[in-house]
Amino acid sequence: MSTIESRSPQNPDDIVVSAGRMSAGEVEATFARAREAQRQWWALGAAGRALALNAAADALEQRAAEATDLVVREVGKPVSEAKGEVARGVAILRYYAQASFAPKGDVLPPSAGVMLWNERRPHGVVGLITPWNFPVAIPLWKAAPALSAGNAVVMKPSQDAIACALFLQEVIAPHLPAGLFRVAVGGGADVGNALTANADCISFTGSTKVGRQIVMTAAARNVPVQAEMGGLNAAIVLEDADYEKTAAIIAGAAMWFAGQKCTATSRVIVVGDGDFETPFIKAVESLKVGDPADAAVTVGPLINRASLLDFQAALDSARASGGRFLTGDDPAQGLFVKPVVLAGLAVDHPLSCNEVFGPIVTVHRAATPQDAIEMANAVEYGLVTGIHGRDMNQLMSLAAQAHSGLVKINASTSGVDFYAPFGGEKMSSYGMREQGLAALEFYSRTTTVTLAQH
Numbered sequence: 001m002s003t004i005e006s007r008s009p010q011n012p013d014d015i016v017v018s019a020g021r022m023s024a025g026e027v028e029a030t031f032a033r034a035r036e037a038q039r040q041w042w043a044l045g046a047a048g049r050a051l052a053l054n055a056a057a058d059a060l061e062q063r064a065a066e067a068t069d070l071v072v073r074e075v076g077k078p079v080s081e082a083k084g085e086v087a088r089g090v091a092i093l094r095y096y097a098q099a100s101f102a103p104k105g106d107v108l109p110p111s112a113g114v115m116l117w118n119e120r121r122p123h124g125v126v127g128l129i130t131p132w133n134f135p136v137a138i139p140l141w142k143a144a145p146a147l148s149a150g151n152a153v154v155m156k157p158s159q160d161a162i163a164c165a166l167f168l169q170e171v172i173a174p175h176l177p178a179g180l181f182r183v184a185v186g187g188g189a190d191v192g193n194a195l196t197a198n199a200d201c202i203s204f205t206g207s208t209k210v211g212r213q214i215v216m217t218a219a220a221r222n223v224p225v226q227a228e229m230g231g232l233n234a235a236i237v238l239e240d241a242d243y244e245k246t247a248a249i250i251a252g253a254a255m256w257f258a259g260q261k262c263t264a265t266s267r268v269i270v271v272g273d274g275d276f277e278t279p280f281i282k283a284v285e286s287l288k289v290g291d292p293a294d295a296a297v298t299v300g301p302l303i304n305r306a307s308l309l310d311f312q313a314a315l316d317s318a319r320a321s322g323g324r325f326l327t328g329d330d331p332a333q334g335l336f337v338k339p340v341v342l343a344g345l346a347v348d349h350p351l352s353c354n355e356v357f358g359p360i361v362t363v364h365r366a367a368t369p370q371d372a373i374e375m376a377n378a379v380e381y382g383l384v385t386g387i388h389g390r391d392m393n394q395l396m397s398l399a400a401q402a403h404s405g406l407v408k409i410n411a412s413t414s415g416v417d418f419y420a421p422f423g424g425e426k427m428s429s430y431g432m433r434e435q436g437l438a439a440l441e442f443y444s445r446t447t448t449v450t451l452a453q454h
């Protein structure tokens, strides 16, 4: 059996795990066992499922410190953020444990017979394909509602987050019927394909390129699919914004965890000619880059060498186009890079239009608030729009025009509430929303039943 290694980005000599790659036959066998387990799970009823998911939450909470250390070590997430992510994972499990009791349909007035109702039923075995950047929260915000709705789950994690996924399986699976929640280790082309060929419903989070392929595969098989993909989020700074506070918020949104979030701010659009750059550069330069296990550090390493090469190529292209580096542009130390703020790039420059998964933002100027929102909307992506200012009429008018799934007013573009629907517009998302009660709809199908009287 071939193996895959996941290494720590802050110390690439540290092999966090070396795990066996599943063959296509093993993936099929995993699905067959999951199908058996799903029947058992559904037969448990809402109370049984809630009990098991609460027990899984307790188990994760008990091992929260271990989980936090693993997230820091495997993906280089700064420890304060890693701690928050694990706590969020526990809360997500508890939320969906309780959601097992939510109403699952409506009773309607029958036109004939005595009763007409609809009810939500599970799809069967759900296939999850997850990225590396939220190695606890993303698997759980998909798996917990899928399980709560009565499905089994087979999950293929990113090759860069295998240890975290296996840890979740070790902690959670003992509280569920055997085979109900399984991690399938492997690459996209092998295990990813086997998963999309077998699943009754598919949920994906990752790049737009891969997500679009998965959507097409699912459509050809006629199975439900949702895909959460890239972002190129703008933060608009209005003339009446509090520049100091706004600068600190945007610096964190763009650069924490080395900017490796789909919700990170990538473009700052300043309205008018006020000097936002000075406080912004100060806020960016105050962020500590270094060992993510150090509690004072907010910017850790990039995830791997391919990501570093993408980042460096982006800087080269900015240089070649006359971009001005307001800060950053120091040589990389291993996979560590200094946050970069760029100005002077045209709005149609590739860097202003394509996601670079790293600590980099471009700053643009807009003459009016209307120009700013049009600039924010003029990209293929539509995940989050940030708007900063004081005039409530102005803020609400711009919020209403944003082509994005989330609008954040005077708040960081990154960070989501797991009990609210989450997803984007345009190339950022496909299919139904994730999280909140919306997720329960995606992970179930509606059956309408008529009862007549003889």
Ligand code: NAD
Pocket (backbone or CB within 6 Å): 129, 130, 131, 132, 133, 134, 156, 157, 158, 159, 186, 187, 188, 189, 191, 192, 193, 196, 205, 206, 207, 208, 210, 211, 213, 214, 228, 229, 230, 231, 261, 262, 263, 355, 357, 383, 428
């Ligand atoms: P990625 O697309 O490279 O990989 C995501 C997953 O897809 C991995 O598990 C990978 O192995 C798998 N995969 C790759 N090719 C496949 C194939 N042909 N068939 C099936 N599976 C395949 O993304 P990544 O580098 O892990 O994550 C970064 C990306 O994720 C960024 O673009 C970021 O914006 C996005 N992201 C989006 C959200 C969101 O909610 N919108 C959240 C986090 C990350």
